Amino acid sequence: YLRKIRKAVQKAQDAKRFEHTLGVEYTAAALAMRYGSDIDSARAAGLLHDCAKCLSDEKRLSICRKNHIPVTEVERKNPFLLHAKAGAYLAREKYGIKDPDILNAIRSHTTGRKNMSLLEKIIFVADYIEPGRKHAPNLTDIRKLAFLDINRALVEILKDTLRYLEASGGDIDPMTEETWRCYSALL
Numbered sequence: 001y002l003r004k005i006r007k008a009v010q011k012a013q014d015a016k017r018f019e020h021t022l023g024v025e026y027t028a029a030a031l032a033m034r035y036g037s038d039i040d041s042a043r044a045a046g047l048l049h050d051c052a053k054c055l056s057d058e059k060r061l062s063i064c065r066k067n068h069i070p071v072t073e074v075e076r077k078n079p080f081l082l083h084a085k086a087g088a089y090l091a092r093e094k095y096g097i098k099d100p101d102i103l104n105a106i107r108s109h110t111t112g113r114k115n116m117s118l119l120e121k122i123i124f125v126a127d128y129i130e131p132g133r134k135h136a137p138n139l140t141d142i143r144k145l146a147f148l149d150i151n152r153a154l155v156e157i158l159k160d161t162l163r164y165l166e167a168s169g170g171d172i173d174p175m176t177e178e179t180w181r182c183y184s185a186l187l
Helices: 002-012 015-035 039-048 057-066 073-077 079-093 100-107 118-129 139-146 150-168 174-186
Strands: none
Touching (some): 002 039, 015 039, 015 118, 039 079, 039 118, 118 139, 118 150, 139 150
16 A cells, blocks of 8 residues: 555656655664564555645645644744645545554644644654755754654654744644653653
8 A cells, every 4th residue: 555655646746746755664664673563554644645735825724724733823823834734635535545653743743732742753754854854953863863862853843843943933732832842841
């Protein structure tokens, strides 16, 4: 079923996005091996994490509206953030994914959330550290850390994301801050 998903996703994404998607699939599989998580679930979530990324903002908003998916104020102002929620919907409806853990991993891969499953953490981290990613701060250290302590890697990614958004004047999703506080407190 992974081959079928890969082909369908390739048709729906531009070449650059699909290359990123394959990088996340590969990295998610490696992290799943490292932490003893289901490899096929990690690969499926990796392939589908950005399945709504190439849709227009209008289309993402429309999917959320039509399907009673709550949209926050920050998401309304920055509809590109809705690719995670819209993606979880498409993964279920268009790609036939029934596993709630895979759907949650897609839904929470941009902001994280409290009490993430191992698979959710894997996809969140894989999206940040995949081999094609070049410009994230502390990338080399976080790549190493991801295979040593996934919770610490998660906290570092959240910290860097919050720093970047503050420095660039971007809107900060309250869920990102909440996730950072939750996991920072655990460490």
